[in-house]
Amino acid sequence: MRHFLLALISLIFCLPGWAAHAYAQFGDIKYAPGFAHFDYVNPAAPKGGEITLVPPTRLSNFDKYNPFTLKGSAPPGLNGLVFESLLTGTLDEPTTAYGLLAQEVTVAQDKLSAVFTLNPLARFQNGDPVLAADVKHSFDRLTSKEAAPQFRTIFGEIRGVTVVAERAVRFDFKRVNAELPLIAGSLPVFSRKWGLDNGKLKPLDQIVTDLPIGSGPYRIGKVNFGKDISYERDPAYWARDLNVRRGLFNFDRITYKIYKDNTAQLEAFKAGEFDYIQAFIAREWARAYTGKPFERGQLIKKELQHGNAGDFQGFLFNMRRDKFKDVRVRQAIALAMDYEWMNRQLFYNAYTRVRGYFVGSDFEAKGKPTPEELAVLAPLRRLLPPEVFSEDVPLPPVASLDPASGHTLRDNLRRARDLLAAAGWTYRDGALRNGKGEPFTIEFLDNSGSMGRVVTPYARNLEKLGMQVNYKVIDFAILQKRMDVFDFEIISNRLIGSEAPGTELLERYGSKAADIEGSSNVIGLKDPAVDALLDQVISAQTRPQLVARVRALDRVLRHGHYAVPHWYSGVHRVAWRAGRFEQPAVTPRYYQPEAWVTSVWWATPANLAASLAANGGGK
Structure with a gap:
């Protein structure tokens, strides 16, 4: 009877599809139904x-047990140890997830919805069963204004969640996107009883030290x-x-x-x-x-x-500040970093320079655009500078990699001076000044002091251009608050690399996220060309499509010079x-x-x- 009901639900609530123990965005599923365990564990x-x-x-501290809200800091380990999702990823497949709270996932034939059938064994830590109503409750709370804003971006392509049976829940999608069943499957699920106070449920942003009820x-x-x-x-x-x-x-x-x-x-x-x-x-x-x-x-x-993709790390400009809006200014600041000297003198030659936003992966743009990239970029020709289509993708400036070449830091500083002058900044009266006579100042924020040995020599080079540099060390909690409200000029930031970039990029580079406090778009990027490319990325239906579209995005971002690239290991x-x-x-x-x-x-x-x-x- 139970199987008959579930089949009936699938027939009524979505177009014909197929049910499976796992979902793969691209390619085959490695582990067959009924597999014993993952290969990398000791059973x-x-x-x-x-x-x-x-x-x-x-x-540096924590002040809440709720990892889903903007204000405050949750303790480490909480998400992965206490909360679970409908599907779980593996450490040997980048775009496949297997049933956890959900024992089956049925993707509709038109790919505009997916039904997750919950495992009847699934229980919260208070002993209650995990039901479809809990899944919907978690989605509704996380996409409300009570939650941190990034959840509204991550789940923004999900039209809604419908309870279709006690243990069956349907996610409807706004468009066809091969990643969306994985996004839906990644939803953290918590009990409807979390935050109950004398029978009344608190708003999510008022659940602070209530012990989580996860599974x-x-x-x-x-x-x-x-x-x-x-x-x-x-x-x-x-x-x-x-x-x-x-x-x-x-x-x-x-x-x-x-x-x-x-x-x-x-x-x-x-x-x-x-x-x-x-x-x-x-x-x-x-x-x-x-x-x-x-x-x-x-x-x-x-x-x-x-085998991870390389992490992106760099000094990020806050584009909300007028002085960083001119790309020539950003290029000039990047030219003053002598990475090769730093790697020899400070890093024991332990690092490789970050070249772009998807370094060390299939998605890194190289050389001139490929025909596949040009096909992606062509509709955006009026929005992009011509060099995007004709020149090699920009690489971080080299100051002293090959002494025999005669190229030096001094050459970079001369070029930086010319770029600044073209942007309206010239040296006079003891400082680099704009047409109004205002001096050019830069503040680097750090929370640990460890970046000081990098900023100090970098600052000396920037000061040769006439800039006034301030390096400020503050507590991480304060730094996080300032980042959340975009109250900074330049910060050092690290983004974990991905073997399958997708929806998370909307949160990092999309225009909608730029004005939402707490978003990951800390640089404040608002670019219609980038938005169009992000739309293409998340709509990719095949791995080759995804590769070409992310490479095009990487190329456009690097031509924008929104960061001074750091290094990775x-x-x-x-x-x-x-x-x-x-x-x-x-x-x-x-x-x-x-x-x-x-x-x-x-x-x-x-x-x-x-x-x-x-x-x-x-x-």
Whole structure:
């Protein structure tokens, strides 16, 4: 009877489609129905033990348990450990997701809707079943003005959500977009009871310290509010035997410690206060991750290979400020950075220069436009400068890569001076000034001070052009607030690379997001050509289409010179305490270290025994 009803629902509420255990945006689904487990896990990994780590972000405190609102900072680990979605991605396929809360997904033949059939075993941590009404509730709350604005952009192509049965929910799409079933499947689902106060439901933005009611493998445990947080594995976790969870989430306890600065954090690691850390500063990796604990083998440091697309990192201009609106000014500022000197003197030659917004991936534009790119760009010819169609894609300026060439930083500064003059900025009365006599000032914001050794030599070069440079270090919470309201001039920012760019790009570069506080469009980009390309990207129906359209977007963004490109590493630099953890022999291709460690690693027998003893022998 149940199968008959679900078939009837599909017939009534969508055009004929096909139901599956997974959905792939492009190409084949790797794991067949009924697969035992993912290839990169140990299905027999023992449960137990614990791990303590630090967040890989710049977080300096937290003041709420709600990760879905704009105001405040949520603790690290909360999203991935406490909340779940309809589908779950894998670490070896970039554009495929498998059933988690949903056991089936049925995409309509016209691709304008998808029905998700919920797993009857799915339960929230309070014991309630996960129902279609909870899915709709989560969507409605996350796309309301009570939630952080990025959710309205991410789910902006979803027309609405309809409950079609107790455990069946339909997502209707505004247009055909092969990524939309994945977007719908990524919706975080939480209980309708989260935020109930004396029978009345609070608005989402007033749910602050109410403990989340999610369905994930962990729930919040011991908390030193604002500083440290532990997550305790739920022994009654509903999906513990599900194939997409087998061999995953093995630790009984996952604890995050938060430190105010990198130096205190590293010294605490050496002293044994926590187990695992990821390093982001090449100088520290080379000079500070040393000493007796490493020599004795008590601490292990490794550079882990991965197949991720390169991250984009750079100094981002706030285009809302008039002085940065002229592309020649932005080009001039970029010309003053001597990356090659920095890489030799500061980074131990550990990095590769970021060339564009999709570096190290299939989506990176190179040389002159290909015929496929030109076909994408042709309708936008009136909106774009002619060099986009005829010249090589801009590369970051080189100051001293090849001394034999005779090209120097001085040459770059001369060119920068000429560009500034053409834009109306000339040196007089001891400063670079515009026609009104106003001096050119720049403020770099940083939260940790680690960027100071980069900004200092860079500032000297900018000062040779007559600019007045201010480097200001502030607490991360304050920096985040200033970024949310776009109160900055230049910031350093890092965006995680993607093997399948899509809807998230609307949030980063779309005009609609530019004026929404808290959006990821921190540069304030409003460009009709970019908007048209974004529309093409998210409408791509095949992988070759997506590649050509993202390359065209990369080309246009790079001709706009909206950032001073930084650098990236092709490896993950990580360190951990020896003798406490084990990991599968197979390392996935696409992964971020934190998620890989907390979800796939497991405790050694010594770790298990110590944890058991610390908890009173399990009593």
